[in-house]
Amino acid sequence: MSPSGKTSNKLAKVNGEICGICQACATVCPKNAIDVFEHYIVILPDKCNGCGTCTKVCPVEAIELVER
Amino acid sequence: MSSDNHIIIVGGGPAGSATALAARREGAEVTIVDRKTHVGIPVQCGEAIGKTGPGIAEIEIPEESIRVPIRGFRVYSPALISVDFAEKEPSGYIIDRRVFDKELLARAAESGSDVLLGAKVIDLTRTKGLVDGVVVRHNGARKKIKAKVVIGADGVNSEIARLTGLRRSFKPADIDSCFGYEMVNCDLEFPDLMEFLLGSNLCPRGYIWIFPKGEGRANVGIGIGGGFGVYTAQQYLDNFLKNNEIAKRQLARAKIVECRVGALPVCGPNEQNVVDGALLVGDAAGHVHPITGGGMGYAMVCGSIAGQVAAQCVAKGDVSAARLQEYETRWRKRYGDEFAQSLKLRDLLIETEDETLDKLAKIVTGDSVVKLAAARKIKIFAKAVATRDRKLITLMRELRKLKMV
Ligand SMILES: Cc1cc2nc3c(=O)[nH]c(=O)nc-3n(C[C@H](O)[C@H](O)[C@H](O)COP(=O)(O)OP(=O)(O)OC[C@H]3O[C@@H](n4cnc5c(N)ncnc54)[C@H](O)[C@@H]3O)c2cc1C
Ligand code: SF4
Numbered sequence: 001m002s003p004s005g006k007t008s009n010k011l012a013k014v015n016g017e018i019c020g021i022c023q024a025c026a027t028v029c030p031k032n033a034i035d036v037f038e039h040y041i042v043i044l045p046d047k048c049n050g051c052g053t054c055t056k057v058c059p060v061e062a063i064e065l066v067e068r
Numbered sequence: 069m070s071s072d073n074h075i076i077i078v079g080g081g082p083a084g085s086a087t088a089l090a091a092r093r094e095g096a097e098v099t100i101v102d103r104k105t106h107v108g109i110p111v112q113c114g115e116a117i118g119k120t121g122p123g124i125a126e127i128e129i130p131e132e133s134i135r136v137p138i139r140g141f142r143v144y145s146p147a148l149i150s151v152d153f154a155e156k157e158p159s160g161y162i163i164d165r166r167v168f169d170k171e172l173l174a175r176a177a178e179s180g181s182d183v184l185l186g187a188k189v190i191d192l193t194r195t196k197g198l199v200d201g202v203v204v205r206h207n208g209a210r211k212k213i214k215a216k217v218v219i220g221a222d223g224v225n226s227e228i229a230r231l232t233g234l235r236r237s238f239k240p241a242d243i244d245s246c247f248g249y250e251m252v253n254c255d256l257e258f259p260d261l262m263e264f265l266l267g268s269n270l271c272p273r274g275y276i277w278i279f280p281k282g283e284g285r286a287n288v289g290i291g292i293g294g295g296f297g298v299y300t301a302q303q304y305l306d307n308f309l310k311n312n313e314i315a316k317r318q319l320a321r322a323k324i325v326e327c328r329v330g331a332l333p334v335c336g337p338n339e340q341n342v343v344d345g346a347l348l349v350g351d352a353a354g355h356v357h358p359i360t361g362g363g364m365g366y367a368m369v370c371g372s373i374a375g376q377v378a379a380q381c382v383a384k385g386d387v388s389a390a391r392l393q394e395y396e397t398r399w400r401k402r403y404g405d406e407f408a409q410s411l412k413l414r415d416l417l418i419e420t421e422d423e424t425l426d427k428l429a430k431i432v433t434g435d436s437v438v439k440l441a442a443a444r445k446i447k448i449f450a451k452a453v454a455t456r457d458r459k460l461i462t463l464m465r466e467l468r469k470l471k472m473v
């Protein structure tokens with residue numbers, strides 16, 4: 001564990017130009033780290049643990065893991 | 069609003085609007101809260117709705133949303149052997165969800181419901197454990213709204229499901245990752261049939277759909293099981309359009325005029341959808357057919373039950389889970405078995421190899437399978453048994469339970 005309490009030094013990042021706000025990523029996020037609004041989604045870095053589950057369900061490759 | 073018969077409905081989709089109408093009929097004060105300013109947009113749907121089936125006849129499909137009547141569907145096995153499930157008369161419609169969702173919300177408002185748009189529910193309020201309101205973020209400010217009952221009709225990513233503890237996150241396999249196009253210049257062979265294609269390489273744990281919309285237009289989409297594919301849903305669909313014989317035959321000239329994404333809960337309903345002072349309905353409750361992915365009809369029928377029961381509980385002054393449970397009991401009576409059996413068939417299909425599906429299609433192909441004469445049904449089953457293919461026979465048994473063959 002890193003000092004911030006995260007299990008990984010990765011973080012999910014969304015590409016707003018591709019994302020269609022289907023919410024698939026948010027429904028599977030075990031940390032409830034994805035906040036969905038009408039026109040965009042937001043990854044909450046304090047909650048995201050970099051597990052990558054969200055990247056497995058995106059229909060358009062709009063979400064990926066990046067280094068923190 | 070602070071009246072003592074106030075119900076808050078979170079979500080102004082088909083589930084929320086149907087719930088509101090039913091609750092108004094019982095005399096409750098209703099507020100629909102939606103985080104969107106335009107419900108129904110973007111469209112994330114194939115837009116097919118049945119007009120037959122348990123309960124569906126009771127719901128009103130707004131006439132102005134209907135695009136074309138549909139007589140049934142045709143399924144293509146992986147080797148493209150077709151099986152038709154079609155009737156002589158229309159059994160459903162392809163609708164326009166932009167019009168559909170908006171019209172349902174308009175009718176709910178005209179029945180006396182208040183509608184608060186652009187308001188995102190971020191929390192629940194409770195007194196002695198009983199849910200008694202919501203916290204919304206609206207115009208940049210937080211605001212509490214009190215209610216006797218809170219109804220979560222807030223879709224697949226339901227905040228109310230999380231806040232009540234009725235469902236936490238889904239596993240990837242619990243959902244379908246969906247992608248679709250609306251297309252024009254389609255040369256559809258059957259403008260009044262929906263088409264479905266199956267195949268483990270074509271669309272892992274899912275299907276591709278072609279739904280006619282009239283005048284050479286169609287919704288063409290795909291749903292794949294979360295975590296099942298090696299590519300994204302969009303990549304699988306593009307591959308289909310480029311390489312599959314059915315697409316080449318019907319969609320070679322087609323042009324894309326809209327892209328759609330979506331997520332579908334296909335793991336069956338939540339175990340429980342009621343707590344003290346709150347309940348869930350529609351996608352939030354998992355009211356989606358695990359195989360077809362259809363959800364609008366279930367959302368509206370279950371919504372009608374939810375609105376009625378919630379309003380009656382409010383009127384009697386008892387909104388405990390024990391009283392609201394009547395809703396759970398009533399919708400399960402209608403759809404519980406259907407969902408459970410379909411889930412079983414779905415799981416069986418996951419383990420079924422493409423060759424078995426082709427074998428099955430070969431046996432059943434021919435006349436439309438709906439309302440087959442008993443003698444023909446027996447003949448089909450006998451043929452399946454004669455193959456001595458265990459998997460095929462089990463599959464056929466499950467299909468018979470669902471009265472599909
Ligand atoms: C690609 C795809 C194809 C489909 N095809 C079909 C089909 O052909 N036929 C069919 O019957 N079904 C289909 N479905 C399923 C169908 O779309 C759903 O079952 C249906 O929309 C469920 O209605 P609902 O009212 O429960 O939820 P929704 O329609 O999702 O409405 C939920 C509402 O809640 C609002 N909301 C969410 N969170 C909050 C919050 N925190 N605060 C305030 N408001 C909130 C949203 O803005 C939204 O307006 C398809 C689904 C997908 C993804
Ligand atoms: S990486 Fe894991 S925790 Fe972070 S947003 Fe994706 S699913 Fe959630």
Ligand code: SF4
Binds near residue numbers: 022023025
């Ligand atoms: S799954 Fe992909 S398209 Fe859907 S909301 Fe998440 S990032 Fe956007």
